[in-house]
Amino acid sequence: MISPFIINDKNLFLDRFPTGQVNRSLQAWDAADEYLLNYLEQEQLTSAKQKILIFNDNFGALSCNLAQHQLYCVNDSFLSHQGIEYNFEQNGISTDNLTLLTSLEDLPSDISIVLFKIPKSKTLLCYQLSQIKQQLSDQVTFIAADRAKEIHSSTLKVFENYLGTTKTSLAVKKARLVFSQLDNNKALTATSLNAWPLENTEFTINNHANVYAREKLDIGARYFMQNLPNIAADAQVIDLGCGNGVIGLQVLSKQPTANILFIDESYMAIESAKLNIAKNLPSELAQCQFQINDCLTSVEGGSVDVILCNPPFHQQTATTDHIAWQMFKDSHRVLKKGGELRIIGNRQLGYHIKLKRIFGNEKLIASNDKFVTISAIKR
Numbered sequence: 615m616i617s618p619f620i621i622n623d624k625n626l627f628l629d630r631f632p633t634g635q636v637n638r639s640l641q642a643w644d645a646a647d648e649y650l651l652n653y654l655e656q657e658q659l660t661s662a663k664q665k666i667l668i669f670n671d672n673f674g675a676l677s678c679n680l681a682q683h684q685l686y687c688v689n690d691s692f693l694s695h696q697g698i699e700y701n702f703e704q705n706g707i708s709t710d711n712l713t714l715l716t717s718l719e720d721l722p723s724d725i726s727i728v729l730f731k732i733p734k735s736k737t738l739l740c741y742q743l744s745q746i747k748q749q750l751s752d753q754v755t756f757i758a759a760d761r762a763k764e765i766h767s768s769t770l771k772v773f774e775n776y777l778g779t780t781k782t783s784l785a786v787k788k789a790r791l792v793f794s795q796l797d798n799n800k801a802l803t804a805t806s807l808n809a810w811p812l813e814n815t816e817f818t819i820n821n822h823a824n825v826y827a828r829e830k831l832d833i834g835a836r837y838f839m840q841n842l843p844n845i846a847a848d849a850q851v852i853d854l855g856c857g858n859g860v861i862g863l864q865v866l867s868k869q870p871t872a873n874i875l876f877i878d879e880s881y882m883a884i885e886s887a888k889l890n891i892a893k894n895l896p897s898e899l900a901q902c903q904f905q906i907n908d909c910l911t912s913v914e915g916g917s918v919d920v921i922l923c924n925p926p927f928h929q930q931t932a933t934t935d936h937i938a939w940q941m942f943k944d945s946h947r948v949l950k951k952g953g954e955l956r957i958i959g960n961r962q963l964g965y966h967i968k969l970k971r972i973f974g975n976e977k978l979i980a981s982n983d984k985f986v987t988i989s990a991i992k993r
Contacts, residue, residue, distance in 0.1 A: 619643045619675060622655045626678050626705050631697030632908060632940065642701065643675035645789035646759035650729060651679050653783075653791060659755065665724055667750075669742055670731040674698035681707045686725070690717035690738065690824045692879040692906045716881040717742070717824060718806065721749045732760040732769070732792075733824070737804075741823040743776035744804040747796055752778075758792035765790045775802045806882070817863065817894040822882035825858050834924055834985055835860055838958040841980040841987040845869040845920060852877060852948075854910065854923040854941060859887025861922050866891070866898045875903045875918075877910065909937070910944035921945045921955045925965070938965065942972050942990075949992040956989045 619626045628642035654660045665684045672694050695714045762785040773780040778797035806823045853862035856876040876887045888904045925938035945955040959965045969976040973990035980987045
C-alpha cells in the first residue's frame with residue numbers, strides 16, 4: 615500500500631515491497647522512522663551534507679528523506695534493497711548519493727552518523743553492532759530506533775556490551791531512540807558464522823547471523839526432511855526460501871544427480887547455503903545454483919520438476935501471507951506439467967486452501983500437532 619509520509623516539510627509516498635500487497639493496513643514506514651528523522655532535524659545533525667550509514671531501512675523511509683546526503687544503506691534483504699530503489703524512483707529522487715550494501719560487506723570509512731533500525735534477530739543485532747565498533751571511528755554519532763515495546767533493559771545491555779555508554783529517549787508515539795557512544799574498550803565481538811552438527815548425518819551446518827535456526831535444526835525443517843518426495847535422477851529441483859540450504863542438502867545426499875537451484879531473498883541465507891554444499895557435498899556443487907531473488911521472478915516457466923518450500927508468514931515484524939501467495943503462484947508458473955510443489959507450514963495457516971485455488975488440487979502428505987506437509991501437482 616502506498617502511504618503518504620509527511621515530515622519536516624517533505625511529502626513522500628512510500629510503498630511496501632513487493633508492491634500490491636493485499637493487507638492495506640501495513641505501511642512502508644513506522645513511528646520509529648518518524649521519531650528518528652524529527653530528532654535529526656531538531657538537533658540540526660543533518661543541516662550540512664553528511665556521510666550517513668543506515669542499517670535495516672526496510673523500504674527507504676529514512677534514506678528517501680535524507681537523499682541529499684552521501685548515503686550507505688546496509689540490509690540483509692534483497693526485497694528491502696528493491697523497495698528502497700523503487701521508492702526513490704516513485705518519488706523522483708536521484709540515487710546518485712545512494713550506495714546499497716549487503717550485510718556481508720565491509721562498512722565504508724569516514725562515516726559521520728550511523729542510523730540504526732534495530733533488527734528482529736538478536737544475532738544479527740550483535741553482529742552489526744560488532745561491525746560498527748570494529749570498523750568505524752569512535753567519534754561517530756550513533757542513534758538507534760525501534761518500537762518502544764521492543765527496547766528492554768536487556769536490549770540496552772547489548773548496546774553497552776558491543777558499543778559502549780548507552781542511554782535511551784522517552785517514548786514518542788510508542789517509539790524510542792537509543793544513543794550509544796563507541797567507548798567500550800572491552801567491547802564484545804561477534805562473528806557472522808556459526809556451525810553445528812546436523813543430527814543423524816556427518817554434515818556440519820554453517821549459519822550466517824541472520825539465518826533461521828542459528829544453533830540447531832528447527833523442528834519444522836526436521837519434520838519436512840522426514841516427508842520429502844522421492845527425487846528422480848537428473849531432476850530439476852528448487853529449494854525455495856532455502857535459508858541455510860539444509861533441505862536441498864538432504865535431497866542431494868539421497869539423489870546425487872539432482873540439479874538444485876537454491877533461492878532466498880536474504881544475502882546471508884544464500885551464502886550459508888552455498889557454504890553448506892561446498893563443505894559437505896563438494897562433488898555435487900557443480901549441480902547447484904544459488905540465487906538472490908524475489909520468489910521465482912526470473913525463473914523460466916515450465917522448467918522445474920519439484921519445488922520444496924517452507925513459506926514465511928511474516929515480513930520483518932509484520933505478519934502477512936502475501937509472500938506465501940506469491941511463492942505458490944510463481945511455483946505453478948515454473949513447474950512442468952506433472953511437477954510437484956511440496957510445502958510445510960503451521961497447521962493454522964490454511965495453506966491447503968490457497969493451493970487448491972491455484973493448482974486445483976492438494977494432498978495432505980503428513981501432519982502432527984504443529985505442522986502439515988502438503989503436495990500440489992501442476993495438471
